[in-house]
Every structure is written in structure tokens, then in C-alpha cells.
Amino acid sequence: MALIKAQNITKDYQTEDVVVHALKDVDFEIEPASFVSFVGPSGSGKTTILNLLGCLDKPSAGHLAIAETDVVGLGRKESAAFRGKHLGFIFQDFNLIPVLEVYENIEYPLIMVQNVVPQERKERITRMLAAVDMTDQAHKYPHQISGGQKQRVAVARALVTNPALVLADEPTANLDSQTAYAVIGLMKKMRDDFGTTFIFSTHDTKIVGEAEVIFRLEDGRLTGKEIKGGAKP
Amino acid sequence: MMNLFKIAIRNLIRYKRRTLLTASLITIGVVFVLVFVSITVSFKAMMIGQITDSMLGHFQIHRKGYVASIDNLPLNLNMKPKAYSKIAAFLSATPAVEAFSPRLKFGGMFSNFTETTNIRLNGVYPEKEFQTVPLLTSRISEGKKSLERGEIMIPTLLAKGLKVKLGDMVVIVATNADGSVNGKQFTVSGILESATGPGGRDGYIHIEDAAEVLRMPEAEVSEVAVRLKDFSRLPAAVRQLEGNVSGEVNKEGKPIFEVHSWEQLSPFFNIARMIDVMTFFIKIMLIAIVLISIMNVMIMAVYERIREIGTIAAIGTLPGRIRSMFIIEGFCLGVVGAVIGDILGSVFILIVNLLGVRFDFAQQKGMLLTATLQPADLLTVSGIVIVVAVAASLQPAIKASKMEPIEALRHV
Ligand SMILES: Nc1ncnc2c1ncn2[C@@H]1O[C@H](COP(=O)(O)OP(=O)(O)OP(=O)(O)O)[C@@H](O)[C@H]1O
Ligand SMILES: [Mg+2]
Numbered sequence: 001m002a003l004i005k006a007q008n009i010t011k012d013y014q015t016e017d018v019v020v021h022a023l024k025d026v027d028f029e030i031e032p033a034s035f036v037s038f039v040g041p042s043g044s045g046k047t048t049i050l051n052l053l054g055c056l057d058k059p060s061a062g063h064l065a066i067a068e069t070d071v072v073g074l075g076r077k078e079s080a081a082f083r084g085k086h087l088g089f090i091f092q093d094f095n096l097i098p099v100l101e102v103y104e105n106i107e108y109p110l111i112m113v114q115n116v117v118p119q120e121r122k123e124r125i126t127r128m129l130a131a132v133d134m135t136d137q138a139h140k141y142p143h144q145i146s147g148g149q150k151q152r153v154a155v156a157r158a159l160v161t162n163p164a165l166v167l168a169d170e171p172t173a174n175l176d177s178q179t180a181y182a183v184i185g186l187m188k189k190m191r192d193d194f195g196t197t198f199i200f201s202t203h204d205t206k207i208v209g210e211a212e213v214i215f216r217l218e219d220g221r222l223t224g225k226e227i228k229g230g231a232k233p
Numbered sequence: 234m235m236n237l238f239k240i241a242i243r244n245l246i247r248y249k250r251r252t253l254l255t256a257s258l259i260t261i262g263v264v265f266v267l268v269f270v271s272i273t274v275s276f277k278a279m280m281i282g283q284i285t286d287s288m289l290g291h292f293q294i295h296r297k298g299y300v301a302s303i304d305n306l307p308l309n310l311n312m313k314p315k316a317y318s319k320i321a322a323f324l325s326a327t328p329a330v331e332a333f334s335p336r337l338k339f340g341g342m343f344s345n346f347t348e349t350t351n352i353r354l355n356g357v358y359p360e361k362e363f364q365t366v367p368l369l370t371s372r373i374s375e376g377k378k379s380l381e382r383g384e385i386m387i388p389t390l391l392a393k394g395l396k397v398k399l400g401d402m403v404v405i406v407a408t409n410a411d412g413s414v415n416g417k418q419f420t421v422s423g424i425l426e427s428a429t430g431p432g433g434r435d436g437y438i439h440i441e442d443a444a445e446v447l448r449m450p451e452a453e454v455s456e457v458a459v460r461l462k463d464f465s466r467l468p469a470a471v472r473q474l475e476g477n478v479s480g481e482v483n484k485e486g487k488p489i490f491e492v493h494s495w496e497q498l499s500p501f502f503n504i505a506r507m508i509d510v511m512t513f514f515i516k517i518m519l520i521a522i523v524l525i526s527i528m529n530v531m532i533m534a535v536y537e538r539i540r541e542i543g544t545i546a547a548i549g550t551l552p553g554r555i556r557s558m559f560i561i562e563g564f565c566l567g568v569v570g571a572v573i574g575d576i577l578g579s580v581f582i583l584i585v586n587l588l589g590v591r592f593d594f595a596q597q598k599g600m601l602l603t604a605t606l607q608p609a610d611l612l613t614v615s616g617i618v619i620v621v622a623v624a625a626s627l628q629p630a631i632k633a634s635k636m637e638p639i640e641a642l643r644h645v
Contacts, residue, residue: 056547056639077551084549091642095544099243111236113549157548 001068003164003197004030004053009062011048011220022048023059024220030199030213032164035191037211038201044217046201047169053199054087054167055079067164084113088158088196090168090187094150096142096157103129103138106156114161128156131193132186148179152186159190168200172207184210237554241562244534245569255530256570259618262522263574264581266614269515271582271604273508279602281464281505285495287368287428288435290334290458292471292494294320294478299455300493306340306353308410311453316481316489320457323477329470331462332364337443338455341407343387343436345395352391353435354405356443356452365460369425375399376423384422386437392424399424405438409448417446467494519614520621523570527563527625535559535629542633543641552634559630560623567622571615582606 011023023045030036038046051057052064055071056079064072067086074082083089096105106125110116116124129135132152137145145153151171158166168187172180184207187198202208216224245252285291295303299310312320317335324333337356342349355362359380363370370378373386376399380386385403397403399421406416419438427433444452461470471494478490496502535542542555582604590602 051639054547080546080549080551082549083547084551087549089544089547091544095540095642097240097541097545099240099247108236108545109548112545112554113551 002029003032003034003067004028005063005065007063009049009052009059009064011045011052011057012060022220023052026062026222028215028222028225030197032197033191033195034197035188035212036197036199036215037208037213038199038215038217039203039205039208040217041203045220046203046217049217050167050169050199050201053165054089055083084109084161086164088161088163088166090151090154090158090166090171090200092170092173094142094147094154094174096150096153098142101139101141102134102145102153105142105153106160109157109161124160128160131190132156147175148182151175151179151183155183155186155190159194159196162194163196165197165199168198170202171200172202172204177206180204180207181210237558237561238565240558241565244562245565248534251530251533252566255526255566256573258526259523259567259570260574260577262519263571263614263618264578266515266519267574267578267606267610268581268585268604270512270610270614271606272585272602273512274607274610275602275604277505277508280501281495283368283428284499284501285464286366287372288366288433289495289498290365291461291464291467292459292474292492293498294457294459294474294490294492295455297487297489297491300491300498306338306455308339308447311337311455313453314451317454317457319481320478320490323474324457324459327470327474329461329463329466331460332361333457333459334358334361334365335440335454335457336362337440337447337452339407339443339447341405341446343391343395344404344406345397345401346404348395350391350395352387352405354443355435355437356440357437358440362437365458372426372428373423374426376421378423380422380437380439382439382442383419384438385419386423386425387421388425388427388434388436390427390434391436392421397421405446407446411448413448415446415448417442516617520617523567523618523621524625527566527622528629530566531559531563531626531629534562535633539636539641539644542636543638543644546636546638547642556630556634559633560626563622563626563630564619567619570622571618574618575611575615579606579611
């Protein structure tokens, strides 16, 4: 059973005078526990498709089901609840909450989005801190740690709620290439350990190589799908 | 919930200077209101005390129609002794009443054998009068603090004008109800400082002497001044007595008596009202200060944190939570301002009392102002501030909760 089923997805943006066709008739499926990347030049529609998969936006036409839920029909509040329950997000500029410590940032979705009891909360955060190797920095504030460390915290925050799917739009764009590889490596390791599906976008051709399933986007159309050895089709 | 407070407080600390400025603005407002309220309330209470305790009493009972023509002191509108005894019975049976004093009021001529002038006189039972208006004795600037038959207490202006001294003999001449004239000699036993308000320049004699001058076989009563044990119960007591006396009707079925509280008898009541109105407007000003300053800060807070709002909304924080986050921030700001304001205001009032501010009111010189701060005032003022703070955060908070995550995340 596919985790994501996207059928004939179209997304148009109405600007002042013209209609921008950001996605044109896009069709694909993504299996659970995949490590997927959308690649393509600037303006090809990567962010647009990740926003749709992240239930942050609605397609203009087409069907989109995630974890057997038709997410096109969800209302504003239902979308928020769905995101909180099934999805995790990693952002290009980390987007940690500046007034919360590393530990509290990872704790945030467990208190404010889900309602996890304190004992279990503590266990999960401790496990996540260890998994992203940030146990020593648990009580620092975001402005006291490096970019790579911030993105590791963001990975932990995205995964602490045990989501089925984590979306990362250009997660490495603000990192140097060595740190970028480390973060992608960490994400892959998390996929291995927790079976979470990761979908990230990038236009860095070297980073793309790390993905197991690659979708190529050009001018709003899906122009290719590559499956690397070892990955399920 | 704890987390919402934690985030709110950390955000307030994050923008230290702005938080401090807003909180101090609110603090200044609170201090100002508290000091103003406590001083005016005490001032008002003292003024009212002066007026009720030096001549008016807390309320008065007259025969119907007397107050309307009180300036002429009409003798034909007095209560007959039988009617008065009914009133006296009512008052004695009312536990809230501390004391009451029947007065026979009349206008007459005052003569020192060489010069003559007008005088307004109260015939009273001295004991009862002193109990009902306890400050009367403090107005006696010369002479003894009692009044016997054959003695008269006169206002100081009259004594000065006619050069009358203590112990001098004077004559009071008055027209009786039947139109004939009668006179009687009195010894000046006391000189009275004037008091503000009606009756503040009246003289006092014994009620039996008054009856004798007016050729009444038995003393009639023009008014009954009443003092309550608890001044704050005045409206209830007046209502109750009005109920009691309204049963007393004449042959035509019209009520015989009328009851007036001090407010209806003294023009100072309008000043007291003005003080209340001023207090009201000062409170409105406080509300405006809190409303504008908190709204301003919260609008800025929302604007600065659009990307943060986008982030927490994207990861699934429900709109209601986001709204609460900002409302709680405004609430905390209000609480901080109110609490610091309460503390500073109380200290300030304590200092005013320790310094002992004195002031003059009419003829009363050097009255000591003791500002009292009621816990109820502290609570109301703090309550107003906090409620307004929350109200002011509402609009920015709702705006934050309605933001679309992708737009908020794109914001630079
Ligand atoms: N809110 C919007 N309003 C109008 N047009 C938009 C909007 N968002 C995206 N577009 C347009 O849709 C197309 C796809 O944009 P998208 O952001 O998905 O590209 P991208 O592949 O993420 O590019 P990049 O690599 O630069 O991030 C572009 O032509 C863009 O101009
Ligand atoms: Mg993009």
C-alpha cells in the first residue's frame, strides 16, 4: 500500500495579471520508508509540491491521498491536526523557536501539538537527543549552536512525534557541503531506525545522489523517476 | 498551559526594553489611579463627615413640605408633639440608629441692647444634639461644651459683628405662629466657628427656651436629625424609614412626613459627585493607556514573529493555541504592570500618610489627610488593567491564529 498517492495534480497560482501553472498534471506514488528527493531547477515546482504533500496548500485539481486520507478535502483545522499527527517538517533555515532551549524545542510538538504524558515525553526526547548527537547541547538556546547543530535539532523535532512522513524543503541549502552530507546521512539513518519516509527537495546535484528515489521536475512537469539500487520500487 | 506561560514570559524577556517600557507605562497609570482614588476617597469621606457631623446629621425627617420652604423656617409646618412622638418611637425602635435630635428652628432678632440683627436659631436638647452631630462641640471656639437653659451659643461672625463676648446678656425676639411678638434674655455661653453648608451659621438654645419664646405650651419640632451607627448603610436606612413613615397619613390620605438624606440637603453633594465623575474619567484614562500600549506591543510582537508563527502552525499547532499564546503574553504584561503598580502605589500612599499632608477645607484649618487604600480598590484597578490587557491582545492574537503557514513561512 503506497503511503502517498498523487493523481493528476495541478497547481495554478493566480497573480495580478497572469496565471502561473506551477504544477501540471503530476502523477506519482511513494512507498512507506522511502528516501525520496525532488530535484529540478529553480522555479520548477519543488516547493509547490512539498507544500501540497505537507498539507500546507491545496492542489487546484487532482487527487492526493496521504496515509489513506484524502487530504484535499481537509479543512484548515483538520489539516493542522493531520500535520501534527502524521507529518514532520524540516525547514531550510531551521526555524527553531528562539525562546526555547534545544530540549524544549524537541519537546514542543509533544506538548503543544500532541498530548504526550511527561514520562514518555522525557524518554522520547532523550532518545532523540542521543540519535542526533545533541545530548550535550540539550540546554543551549538556538542562538548558541551552529547551523548544522540547529538542523540536527530540527530533525529531532520533526521525528519526535513518530510521523509517517517528514518533509524537508531544501534542508541543506544553508549548510556547507560537509555538514549537508552529515544532515542527509542523519536523515537516512533515522529512516533506517524508525522507518519514517523522508521527502526532500534540493538543487544540489551531489546531495541528490544520496536519495534512493529521485523525481525530476521541469517547469511544473514530472520528467523522470530514478530508483537507486536497494530501494523498493 | 504551563508551556504557554513559559513561552509568553520568555518572549517578554526576549524583548526586555520594550516589555519594560510598556510595563512601566502601565505601572505609572496604576500608581496614578490608586493615589488619586485613595486621596479623593479619603478627602470625600472627610468632607462628608464634616458636613454630616457638624450640623446636618446623616439624614433628617420633617413634616411634609418643610424642606421646600426651609429658608423661611416656617413655624406653621412644624410637627406637633404627638406627631414627633411617633417619629421618636420609630427611631428608638430602629437598631441602625445611633442617636437622633429634635430641633425647633425659627428666625428671630438678636439684640445686644444697642444693636440688633437677624439670627436663625435651633432649639435643641443639648445632650441629644451633641450625640447626633458630634463635631458640634469641636466648633465651640470659646466657652463651655454644654448648653443649659437660659444660655445661647452664637456664631462667631455675629459675636464679632455685634462685639458680644462670653457671659454677655442678649435678647432674642421672635414672632410666634399667631403673629404676636415675644422676647427673652439669654447669657452667651459659647461662640461657634462657622461650618460649611446650610445651618452652618445658626445659633443654639435649649428647646424649652425656644418653646417659651414662641409661646408654645409644649415644644413643637421642625426637624429631626438622625445619626446612624454605620454611615455606609445610609441608603438602606433611609429607605426603611421612608417605608415606616409613609404609613402616617393625614385626613386627606397624604403622607405627613418626609425623609431627606444629607445628599439632598447639602450642596456639597454635587462636589462629591464631581469627585466621583473625575475618578471615573481617570479610570477611563488608565484603560486607554493600557489598551493602546498593550495593543501596540502585541501588534509588534505578532509582526516580528510571523515566521515563528508559520513554523508552529506548519508543524500542527492548532489556531486556538496560537491565539492563546499571544493572549497570555498580553495577560502577563498586564499582570506585571498591575502588580508593580499596586506595590508602588501602596508605598506612595504610605509615604503620603507618613509625611502627613494637611489642607484647609472652608473654615476647617489644617485637616490631616489620611489616604486610605481599600483592598477592593487594589483589586478593581488590577482587575481592570488585566481585563483590558487581555482585550487589547485579542485582535493581534486572532490575526496570528488566522495566518496561513506557507505565507507566514515565506515572510522575510
Ligand atoms: N505564491 C505564489 N504565487 C504566485 N506564483 C508562485 C507562488 N509560489 C510559487 N509560484 C510560482 O510557481 C512556480 C514554482 O515555484 P516553486 O517555488 O515551487 O519553485 P521551486 O522549484 O521551489 O524553486 P526554487 O528552487 O527557487 O525554490 C514558479 O514559477 C513560481 O514563480
Ligand atoms: Mg523552493
